[in-house]
Amino acid sequence: MRIWIAGVSCVVALMSELAIANEEPAGSETERLQGIVRNLLDDNAAFARTHKSDYYKPFAEKQRPRATVVTCSDSRVHTHAFDKTPDGDLFMVRNIGNQIATAEGSVEYGVLHLHTPLLIIIGHVACGAIKAAQGDYSKLEASIRRELETLKLPKRNPKNDEEEEWLRGVDANVHYQVDVALKKFANEVKEGRLTVIGAVYDFLNAKHQGQGRLVVININGNTDSSSILSGLMKLTGAGIKLDKKPAGKPADNKKAAAH
Numbered sequence: 001m002r003i004w005i006a007g008v009s010c011v012v013a014l015m016s017e018l019a020i021a022n023e024e025p026a027g028s029e030t031e032r033l034q035g036i037v038r039n040l041l042d043d044n045a046a047f048a049r050t051h052k053s054d055y056y057k058p059f060a061e062k063q064r065p066r067a068t069v070v071t072c073s074d075s076r077v078h079t080h081a082f083d084k085t086p087d088g089d090l091f092m093v094r095n096i097g098n099q100i101a102t103a104e105g106s107v108e109y110g111v112l113h114l115h116t117p118l119l120i121i122i123g124h125v126a127c128g129a130i131k132a133a134q135g136d137y138s139k140l141e142a143s144i145r146r147e148l149e150t151l152k153l154p155k156r157n158p159k160n161d162e163e164e165e166w167l168r169g170v171d172a173n174v175h176y177q178v179d180v181a182l183k184k185f186a187n188e189v190k191e192g193r194l195t196v197i198g199a200v201y202d203f204l205n206a207k208h209q210g211q212g213r214l215v216v217i218n219i220n221g222n223t224d225s226s227s228i229l230s231g232l233m234k235l236t237g238a239g240i241k242l243d244k245k246p247a248g249k250p251a252d253n254k255k256a257a258a259h
């Protein structure tokens with residue numbers, strides 16, 4: 001195996017040299033691709049140089065992730081936003097629209113076989129899958145259509161601002177996915193072996209909780225802001241620093257209107 005990998009490394013190094021020797025005119029598609037591949041290999045080489053065998057020791061026997069994460073494939077969403085050291089911590093399931101339906105086996109594996117005590121579903125602002133599913137996607141490829149059909153979103157209200165409706169769709173999808181998880185893993189949740197969190201990664205500060213925040217909007221089906229706050233206090237042993245109020249649905253509309 002090592003020999004094979006070493007062989008691949010040599011071929012890759014040789015290809016890299018050949019690519020440099022045959023550089024295309026600046027800005028060409030080929031040059032762009034060469035840059036992408038070179039960056040990937042350079043970054044991996046740097047990673048391999050700086051991570052010695054001790055680093056991989058915990059990985060040798062088996063994986064013991066702390067959480068199963070269902071999130072979108074979107075390139076703007078990555079684990080370093082919510083875990084400084086995600087290696088070995090997070091069992092990642094990614095697809096367009098952060099769905100359970102299109103990755104059921106993977107999600108079940110994380111919860112039922114790896115026994116993660118937490119399942120977190122992370123949607124994100126400006127999700128292209130949500131926007132597509134809210135509109136006419138009949139002209140898209142059949143395989144993409146199939147993955148959009150499993151999104152259950154409320155009808156877009158044409159009277160409302162388009163951006164607001166988009167964000168409402170993102171939230172609604174997270175709530176829906178949490179509901180699906182709660183039905184699927186009802187026993188685990190009932191017996192206290194699993195907590196399901198729904199959150200939105202907000203890189204636009206659309207929810208006014210701070211840019212880059214992971215905004216929790218659902219804990220085990222509870223969506224009002226006071227339940228989320230008490231749920232987070234309980235889940236963190238009150239160890240979390242909340243400098244903004246959670247952005248769940250207000251428990252009392254009158255109170256919310258007064259703010």
Ligand SMILES: [Zn+2]
Binds near residue numbers: 073074096098130
């Ligand atoms: Zn997305």
